[in-house]
Amino acid sequence: MENLQQNLSTSVLAEILENAFQWFVVVDADSKILYINKDYCEFLEVEREDAIGKPVADIIENTKMHEVIASGIADNASPHYIKGTYMLANRVPLFVDGKIVGAFGSVIFRDMSDWKKLSSHVRTTMERIQLNSDDNSYNEYKLGEIKGSSPAIRKIKETIEIIAPSELPVLIEGESGTGKDLFAHSIHQLSERSDFPFVKVNCAAVPPELLEKELFGFFDPLTGKLHNGRYKQADKGTLYIDEIGALPLTLQAKLLRTMQEEEITPVNSEFSEKVNVRIVVSSNISLAQLIDEKKFREDLFYRLQAITLRIPPLRERMEDFIDLLHYFLQKFMLQAGRRHVTLATKTREILQSYHWPGNVRELQNILQAAVFMAEKDVILPSALPSQIKLRNVPSFHTTGTLEDILADVEKKVLQSYLEEETDKIQIAKQLGLSRSTLYEKIKKHNL
Structure with a gap:
């Protein structure tokens, strides 16, 4: 900043202030005008020589420059009614060594309709x-x-x-x-x-x-x-x-x-x-x-x-599903204070195959709960409500002997439980099997 000030001559600074789009006025600690640019003077219908040294309130109606000097607080983007129209003005106190030495004002929008x-x-x-x-x-x-x-x-x-x-x-x-x-x-x-x-x-x-x-x-x-x-x-x-x-x-x-x-x-x-x-x-x-x-x-x-x-409905725009999924996951991770939460592959498959009668709101509510229930930063199917999982019962073939059909059902049910739950004692309990029987069936189906 010091280099910039050193390299810019007083004449260059004056040229910038004169040709900027904004209107400028600078006052001292007594609210007397030290500088006002030509465009502003033309609008106020006053000669610059007559304005310099005068109290700013005598030149600019409804000014608040003196209030800014008294309070030491900037007044930015404030409506200013002058000559029958509203404008937007900035008013900033000027400090040197912690002491207010004046204030700087600029009109940033000369007509409120322009601002709108x-x-x-x-x-x-x-x-x-x-x-x-x-x-x-x-x-x-x-x-x-x-x-x-x-x-x-x-x-x-x-x-x-x-x-x-x-x-x-x-x-x-x-x-x-x-x-x-x-x-x-x-x-x-x-x-x-x-x-x-x-x-x-x-x-x-x-x-x-x-x-x-x-x-x-x-x-x-x-x-x-x-x-x-x-x-x-x-x-x-x-x-x-x-x-x-x-x-x-x-x-x-x-x-x-x-x-x-x-x-x-x-x-x-x-x-x-x-x-x-x-x-x-x-x-x-x-x-x-x-x-x-x-x-x-x-x-x-x-x-x-x-x-x-x-x-x-969501079911008719499932191409948006992944975007919605990522969006809500990020949102609820932030709310839960968790840095990283992912969906298990099976969980994602269940969510994508669900028909979503409650639409985006239902997806939002389910993901919000699932993020809080995620185990080790992974959302397993167990974190999903039962109505969603019931809609995703594994399909099985209906051809062949009854023994083949039952074996296919048994394998897919076991697969589903194993993907959802890692604790085999819990799986055996849910299926009404002894632990040894469960292990036998897992071995039988090469799971």
Whole structure:
């Protein structure tokens, strides 16, 4: 740093400050201006000669430079209202030998709309980078953390990147455990509403008689207080209605009216209030099926289904299974404080041949438990729940004599137990055999 300062003349430093994109001001310990660049002076409509030596508050409205000097604490990326517009400014105290000698200020975004545009661009770019990274950190709000490279998942991710900036409602359909919440969060995070609330309500988790208050709020005549519902809480942001199929028909009508009129009427209130909300809904049952069963309003369905994302069950995208397996193993190893945990070959085979009715959520829960139960850093089949192992009973041939068939079954059962358990006393006990009989059968089948 000293070499750099020595090699840069005062004129070169001045040239850098004059031609940088940012606006600069430097003040002394009394908050008087020592330096201000020409661009900043032109914006402030003041001659530099008139500004130098003046208190900074006389030249820059709403300045906080004096506060930074008084506190000795930097104020970074702070909104600054000046000449009718908001900007983003940095204010940094300057120390020499531990003593504050002044402060340095810079305007990094001259218009908040520029910041919002750049913020959206950076956010989208970073999400795309994450999609191609091997980062194992987990954050349910990011599109890049939805693991999978199958054609179906790639298509959904591409669609989300396209539709996220729009204001259109989105319907997400998929079986329980497929990760619908993650896709909903991703839509919000890639939208222009990401700086505002993401509010979720699960219609299946709230008693039907309380859902209207939960969604739209209510006025309490005893206290005279208005309690905001989830709809109002999501103002300017995104309202995620999970399991919308459980919403009673009467509330479906009110939801449709609220979406059309963009205003809410709380329970017990005669007054409506404008709200600006983007709606994302999900269902683990096809809404078209619920319409056929007269359980869902057709007009609300048509309002919601313009953009429909159908999340495939895990059994239909098993090409993503290994990625998911490695991801969850890494995640839960960190949580368990274990440096290295692997799957036994038999365990991996069992997991891959299972049909996963609970989808990604079931895989996640099973691996989390298995990591904690791993013996000597290896997850054996014994660490898996019984329902998974029962689905993987060894197959056997059904041709030949009964003696041949029984011998084949016996061999494969013994093989399965030996792969799962190393303690032969335990195996004999589980099979109801004496230890000597077990050893005879192992020898007989060359196991």
